Amino acid sequence: MKNLGYYNGNYGEIEEMSIPMNDRVCYFGDGVYDATYSRNYKIFALDEHIDRIYNSASLLNINITETKDEMKAILQEMVDKMDSGENFVYWQVTRGTAKRNHAFPENEKTNLWITISPKDIVDTYKKIKLITMEDTRFFHCNIKTLNLIPSVMASEKAKQSGCDETVFHRGERVTECAHSNVHIIKDGAFVTAPTDNLILPGIARAHLIKACKKLGIPVSEVPYTVDELMNADEIIVSSSGSLCLAAEEIDGKRVGGKAPELLKKLQDEVLREFIEETD
Secondary structure, three states: OOOEEEEOOEEEEHHHOOOOOOEHHHHHOOEEEEEEEEEOOEEOOHHHHHHHHHHHHHHOOOOOOOOHHHHHHHHHHHHHOOOOOOEEEEEEEEOOEOOOOOOOOOOOOOEEEEEEEEOOOOOOOOEEEEEEEEOOOOOOOOOOEOOOHHHHHHHHHHHHOOOOEEEEEEOOEEEEEOOOEEEEEEOOEEEEOOOOOOOOOOHHHHHHHHHHHHHOOOEEEOOOEHHHHHOOOEEEEEOOOOOOEEEEEEOOEEOOOOOHHHHHHHHHHHHHHHHHHHO
C-alpha cells in the first residue's frame, strides 16, 4: 500500500478510512501524537517516541488502552504493509468517543490513529531560512498535544515569507520552532534550551546531544536570547525528519556559517547513527 491508515484495528488506504464524529479529537483536539521515520522498514528511535507519547498522555490524564509493546507491534505491522520501507510514521491517541461534553467521558477506551506515507528524511546538509515570531502558545509546550493552531499559523507565515520554519520566542528568550527544536553553536559549544514546559523534549534534540558528547563538543542546556541566536556561529534546527539542518538566514539577515567544520561533524554523526540504526 502507498498511504496507509489505521483506526482502532481497522486499516486501509487513508482516503478510504473513516472515523466517528464523536471522537473527541473532532471537538476538542483532545489527544496527543508522535511521529518518526522508517528506513528499510525499521522505525527509527521507536522506543523513545513511544515513551514520549505515553508521557504526553499521562500529563493530560489520558490512559492509553494499548500497552507500549502492543503499540510498537501495531506500528511495525503497519510499516511492514507498505510498498516502500522509507516512510513518515505518524500516530495519535485521542481520549475516546463520546457525546460532546467538555468534561472527560468515564471509562472510555482511547482511540489509536496511525498514518503511514512514503517519505524520506530531509537532506541533512540543506541550508534553510527562518523567521522569528512571538511565542503566544499556551504554557504546556512540553506535551505533544493535538492543539496545533498556533504552530499551523506560524508555519503558514514562514511559507508566505519564502522561509522554511518559524522560531518562537517569549520576550527575548528563544523557545523552539513551529514544528522543530532550535539550537545554536557558539564558541565551540552546543547550546539548547532546557526541557522545561516551554519546549517539546525533541527526540532529534536528544540524539544531537548524544552526538555532541561522542564528539567531545560541550553541551549547555540553558535559555538563550534572540540576540544570541542572531549572533551565533551556527543555528541548527532539528526534528525527526530533519535531523540537523543549518540556517543561513533569519528575518532576511544572513546568519551562521562561522563554524562549518564543527557543524558538518555533527551532521555526519547524526546521519551516520540514523543510517546505522535503520540498515
